Amino acid sequence: MSRPIMRLFLLFVLLFVVLIAWTSRWTVFEAKALRDNAENKRPLFAALHVKRGAILGDDRSVLARSVKQRNGTYARRYPLGSLFGHPVGYSNLQLQQLSGLERSRNDALSGQTSELDSIVTQLQGKRQAGDNVVTTLDPKAQKVATDALGGRAGSVVALDPRTGAVKVMVSVPGYDPNAVGDPKVFSQLNQDRTGAPLLDRATQGQYPPGSTFKVLTAAAAIDSGRYAPSSTINGNSPRRVSGVDLQNDFNQSFGDITLTQALTQSVNTVFAQVGEKLGRATLTDYMKRFGFYAKPQLDYPGNQMVSSGERDPRTGGLLLPTSSQVDLGRMAIGQDKLAVTPLQMAEVVAAVANGGKLMKPHLTDRIVDPDGRTVTTIAPSEQSQAIKPSTAQALNQMMRSVVEEGTGTAVQLPGVSVAGKTGTAQKGAQGSNITQPWFVAFAPADNPQIAIAVTVEKSAGGFGGTVAAPIARQVLLSLLHP
């Protein structure tokens, strides 16, 4: 009987080999697919046991942190509530919902490191923990900006033009990230179409920029060599643009005026002419140089940012100015079908402030491990040289004149020169007095440290200079004189 016994034993060896092979299949060969399987809640539950890193303001105040609960898992707390709802976002690991910085910096916050690193950590007897994210955000100025909006729907974005650091990113109405863990609250917020509290207006708002866009038109005009600040252009009103009369504010005629005067007084008819003269290709080129027609290069979730530019009103798709659907003259004054985010307008003035060089915007200053060692520092990096330094210098002077003697006097600060531009986009039906006031600025004009864009949705007859400029003034004050 020994031969069948040997054979039978071989069969059992074979069966055990199959068992080891199948175990290898699940533990090694198909392990990644299994870990990524949507039904597999294990990585999620594991994440709940890891202390997620904190998110801090530039003054080290806590914007988000994790607190250990009795069952051993961690819960996320946002001590400043709705103030940073938008830039910081929320993290609800149990429902797998992440937004804002919580999402874009999730790898660092959740402590996702290589397997080798985690083995080393285990050997050192340390618990795996996420890294802290120190942001560039200034909590005091964020509060000033939020209060200044006073509950009106709108947005404020302030950048350091030299580095691209985002100091303020406000979107009103906001939401309390502490409350979104409740599915009922979340769906309520999500379904509020009119208030849209979950919409980050700073990066997702699609607004006509109005006359603030004239900064870009002027930049293209001077940088292309076709105009100088002293070039004279006829500023009479009305003027036929694309077959329809275009008027200046109050239908005022200015006669022959310089480009500087036209910007100072925000003369529509002048900039419409300039836009038509420059042509579609030139304006397309300059818009792209300032970052239009591409998503902002911000360390923020891609699905929470939109590209700025002309948009087809029916499909919502982007339209290049080279398209015949674009009314070039009206686009040059920030109307037509332009849909622009406040962040994009802040980037435009930041580039002008920084000698024409656009820095990549960023919300993260550095990533620090739980022991306080800096893991990564986000170094300032150039996105593009949008315009020549000489052009930027000329625009600097022109925008100062807007604040000193033009439409933007409301932003004047004691002892600090400010360069700015107002905007009052028309909204709604022709003849309605519903406007979207804007103000873009940078200061100090001779040594720019802050570039800012402010907009308020739907004002009844308000102007950029009267509604948005005072908000910008308060935020600039807070950031320049802390």
Added chain:
Amino acid sequence: MSARTRELLGLIPASLLVTAGFAAVFIQRGSLSNGSLTYGAIFLGLCIGAHVFLRVALPYADPYLFPLVAVLACFGLVMIYRIDTTLARQQAQWFVVGLLLFVATIVFLRDYRKLEQYRYVIAATSIVLLVLPRLPGIGAQVNGAYLGVRIPGVFIFQPTEFAKIGIVVFLASYLRDTRQVLVTGARRVLGVTIPPIKHFGPLLVVWGITMLLLVVIRDLGSSLMFYGAFLALLYVATSRLSFVVIGLLLFGLGAWYLGTHVPHVHDRVDVWLDPFNAKRYPNIGYQIANSLFAQADGGLFGRGFGEAILKTPGGDALVSAPQTDLIYSVITNELGLVGAAGVLMTYLLIVQRGFKVALLARDSFSTLLAIGLSSVFALQVFVIVGGVTNVIPLTGVTLPFVSYGGSSILANFVLLALLLLVSDRARRPDARVAR
């Protein structure tokens, strides 16, 4: 070095393992007391006690079987302790009872060959045991299968664990008688060797009963285990592969019929074919999918003792039945492929020792008994590990000596005692003379 001294030395790694294992679990809980040493010492004491008994009672028995089983038992104890300390205490108690039963078996069955006289009684008792869980009032249904008998206040008795030994004893004894006739009386029909009906009849009855049991207890795993052991014995007894092929075809036929006609079995097969189906996941697919997720989480080296996630943050079971059916998944989760392969190798070594016993045995009954016991043991491991790794549909049998469960511990200690009895007789130097 005598066999028993080798056995004693073999127990040292087992004791070190249990001490280290408990230490690891204690460290993970953040309190390294001398509890781990106490557990290790008690365990070592029990093993040495059993060893001293074996030294007196079975001096020539295989020296590796007991230490290998001790390694598994202590490993299981650590694993269960990590899952639930209360269950571990109960398991330790069962371990003591198991050792007592082990001693009793060796004392009362010194001449195990007298079992042959009672083979029909044993066969009948085994079948009754198998049907017991289905009887109204005393049966307990677990996951759709009828595997237990509720003994109020004590535990759920799982008669299949004992029935497997009884059936092996019966088959070994029956085949010893008829193996010659089965071979010599066979005729060749259409190139296939057909055994004589007269002697093959009882075996067909066994097949029928197994199939019937499959319907009665609704458990594919157990029937695979029984039937596999039956075929293994038939093959060793007759050396006729054709018998095995016929047997497999018949089993396949039965399994196919059940798989397509009994809803409970049908579900299991569906889940086996597509374990991640989203529609089945929330109910019948949950167990196997999470078994595989747990193994994936373990990877090559595992998460470490006590680091596997067994419950959801809400306190629901993520790995269902982690201390019994799915203990292999938890082992893989915590010790990785390396640890799991180590456990499987330990089982394979036990099976190898069992086969060695069969080869050394000097009479057919002893050989067949050793083969049957080793095969049923190996098949039980294959059925449960194959189930949780989705090689075959998942069914609820225990992982011998490792899973939590009184019946399993007791029955497997009886199985071990029988193997050691056969082994002692086979290796006794004067046996040839005495016979």
